Amino acid sequence: LQVITGECSRSFGCTSLAERDRWIENLRRTVQPNKDNCERLELALSLWVYEARDLPPRRRLRCHLHLDGTLFARTTAKVAGPDGELFWGELFQLAALPPSRALTLTLCREDQPGQPVASVTVPLTELAAARQPLERWYPLSGAGERVPAVRVRGRYREVRVLPIVRYKELAEFITFHYRELCARLEPAIAVRHKEELAGVLVRVLQSTGKAKSFLIDLGVAELDRFDDREALIFREN
Numbered sequence: 001l002q003v004i005t006g007e008c009s010r011s012f013g014c015t016s017l018a019e020r021d022r023w024i025e026n027l028r029r030t031v032q033p034n035k036d037n038c039e040r041l042e043l044a045l046s047l048w049v050y051e052a053r054d055l056p057p058r059r060r061l062r063c064h065l066h067l068d069g070t071l072f073a074r075t076t077a078k079v080a081g082p083d084g085e086l087f088w089g090e091l092f093q094l095a096a097l098p099p100s101r102a103l104t105l106t107l108c109r110e111d112q113p114g115q116p117v118a119s120v121t122v123p124l125t126e127l128a129a130a131r132q133p134l135e136r137w138y139p140l141s142g143a144g145e146r147v148p149a150v151r152v153r154g155r156y157r158e159v160r161v162l163p164i165v166r167y168k169e170l171a172e173f174i175t176f177h178y179r180e181l182c183a184r185l186e187p188a189i190a191v192r193h194k195e196e197l198a199g200v201l202v203r204v205l206q207s208t209g210k211a212k213s214f215l216i217d218l219g220v221a222e223l224d225r226f227d228d229r230e231a232l233i234f235r236e237n
Contacts, residue, residue, distance in 0.1 A: 036164040043097040047154040051087040054148040055080040060110040067100040077110040127156035
């Protein structure tokens with residue numbers, strides 16, 4: 001966790017991602033204690049940095065993520081192979097972002113972070129236009145004879161959030177009717193949307209104290225649906 005102020009920058013170690021996220025949320029609420037009672041625009045970027053190819057061989061490189069020129073994240077430093085291939089496979093979930101127009105991916109040597117090896121700029125409108133995360137190879141500029149490329153998968157979202165009191169009726173409906181809701185939605189939505197929906201339902205029910213009952217009821221309903229065909233349960237899960 002890195003905290004940047006007008007005077008200095010400090011880094012703090014956390015024992016887990018959950019602890020880091022709690023610290024970030026507490027710091028945000030300290031800055032904006034009335035956040036839940038205000039209408040706001042939430043900007044978030046989800047980005048997988050997978051791999052790069054045609055890089056200078058045997059160089060130890062990081063991939064830096066900049067939004068409008070400001071550094072927001074970076075991968076671990078890894079050594080490119082003799083064939084110029086390098087794999088990171090790292091996921092970045094950047095939430096509560098300031099308004100931005102462009103994402104710049106910059107490859108930097110670990111021993112010379114101020115001298116970029118190669119870079120590419122991606123308009124955030126490109127990542128926001130697709131309903132599903134966009135995955136592709138992006139060619140990089142400024143690396144010499146061979147044209148290197150980096151493979152990423154990302155999604156940029158702009159969500160208008162209403163004051164929390166406006167969601168009271170929805171939370172009550174989900175709390176008392178989640179069985180009927182899941183029974184109706186399960187056959188109607190695509191598989192790729194089910195994981196996201198399940199996560200949202202668990203978070204809502206966690207806030208109302210019903211998450212445990214929700215998961216138990218879903219498990220029991222799954223057993224009832226398959227009856228004596230237990231082998232199908234394992235395949236579906």
